[in-house]
Amino acid sequence: MDALLVYSLLTMGGLGVFFSAALAIADKKLRVEEDPRIGLAVEVLPGANCGACGFAGCNAYAEAVVTAGAGINRCPVGGQGAIDGLALIMGVEATTAVKHVVRLMCRGTASLAREKAHYDGPTSCAVQDLVSGGAKACQWGCLGGGDCVSVCTFGALEMGPDGLPVVYEDLCMACAACVTACPRDLFELHPVTREFFVFCKNHDDPKTAKDVCEVACTGCTICARNSEGAITMVENLAVIDHEKINPAIIPIEKCKTRAIGWLHPQPEPAAVGAAGGSAGATTED
């Protein structure tokens, strides 16, 4: 037999034996016991790594649940499935998750909100906001540049034909990426059943507000005066305390600009309350 072949086989084989022995020893000596539940917890989490739980990603959250006792209800993306799974792994009682979605607090579409100038720079909202505050005369409203759409990893946002983003609530995982991305802070996280809002963030004086947008809150205080303390006026803007509000007693028909009201048209305004949402949830798109 060729000597070269023999030497080669011996060398390679010898190296193989040596390293496998080294690895076997290292495995015994340097072993780190990892809680097997961490692996299981990672399995039940969605793997989106969106950061909505407040941890660096799904792995970090799983570790925090198992080792640091983090709450099992912090993954909005996984929803009830993730909570049930984590409860089983950790041997605790499952809590109920209320599905949250984002809502856009502006209804100033291209036809309702006045443009103060033609803008032809980069479309990004963040850039527009820096250049003379964008094209919209309202300095509080949606700029329509779609920064929210581009950060949404779940395809739950799309730019509508009227210049405002549309939320697909069944796709929205409440990760709040859009809440952070919006330079005008127009997105809010709410339980999916909550549908009664002031769809405006304009703090201008009444005259300016009326001038810049047809659907702005003008700060007339009618809703606040009839809300039994659930609506407060903050610098010309009605702000709802969602814990206290009883929509049935608010005279929304008196809001001249329709800034306060229901997300979806309500069949019988008097009979809604907690059940609100069932009526129009399917018309979202």
Place this chain on the structure above:
Amino acid sequence: MALRSFRGGVHPREHKELTEHKALQVMPPPAEICVPLGQHLGKPANPLVKKGDRVRQGQVLAEASGFISAPVHSPVGGTVVKKTKGPVVGGTTAELLVIQPGPAPAPEAGAPVAIADDGPIFLPPLDPRSVSGKDVVDRVREAGIVGQGGAAFPTAVKLSPPPDKPIDWMIVNGAECEPYLTRDYRLMLERTADLVEGILLIGTALGAKVNLGIGIENNKPAAIRAMREAIAARGARIEVFTLRTKYPQGGEKMLIDAALGRRVPPGELPMAVGCVIQNVGTALAIRDAVVLGDVPRAATLTVSGLGVVEPKNLRVTIGTPLRAVLEYCGGVRPNARRVVVGGPMMGFAAYSLDAPVVKATSGILVLSDAEVAANPESACVNCGKCVAACPVGLMPTRLARLARLRRDEEARDLGIEVCMECGTCAFTCPANIPLVQYVRLGKKNVRNLPRKEA
């Protein structure tokens, strides 16, 4: 000898031929003026008058509200109609005093005759040859003079450098590197002797040891000649630096590099290398405040662009709406597309023609279709033109990309905060990327980052 200049920069088409031969004209005040309370960098001034008050020309309308602030004086004699919020250049709204110029109404019949003095108020004139440095600085502060170069920084602050920063050079910025603008050029030609006096007064304010100079680009030979003659006639020691025409030579740091070869370290002010820069208009305002006791009542500016019927160099009453200025220049042509306040490189597009002229307004440009035409943005080809042109040595294309990707720490580490938004990079970009806008976004995001541990 090779002409002095700085590293980088560009030379856009000058378009100065539209107005450079036109002598300054005084535009009469319109029927109503709107005087903003914040015409300077820093805190807005506190109003001292109210609706219905009769004000005299030169009267203090609002007092300075801190060290970095400046008072506002009434540009006209007239009546305060109201205090309101209105559009200002830069895209926002701000507090304005609306004043109707005109003589006091005749006293009603039977009323006790008590006609108060209604004429203009001037500060007491000072003798420029015997005035002390402190008096000059006090007068500049009292008169509310702000830098005419664009940023509108209160001038008195700039004339009061901290004692640990000795100043050995004061250079007046006569570069006027922005295309179209010819206001400094006209001022250098028409008020040459006053300008020399103004430069000497700034020298007085900064102390006896400071060297004086003026930097002028070589596309203004008449101004260089006029300045040299006036300096010789006065027997003053002022050096005239002839600079190779290039944008942004009028930037403070570029001018210091071009004239003296000194580099201001990133993030530092010119005083770090012993320099103070003042604009031509500022030097003249200082001269008027000291010698005549006058306060800034009008802005000297260039109205130009192919979209305006009759381009002019004008002295316009502060508070005059842009609309009135354009009407005075024969109105706009049908092809007018955009009104820019300031120069075309660093000025702001005005969204409302009701915005008023302020102390530091240097130009109003009405740009036509042809002048604003732009190719659509395309992908960066990594050609490096912006890197070669950046006068402060940044990598604009990389910074813009990092800003878009929100990689703010990296952008900060690459010095994004040093950018002065001169627009040189965007001007050279063959892919037409709005680099300045993205870098501005990046700068804002970097400002919001938690402070780095020292």
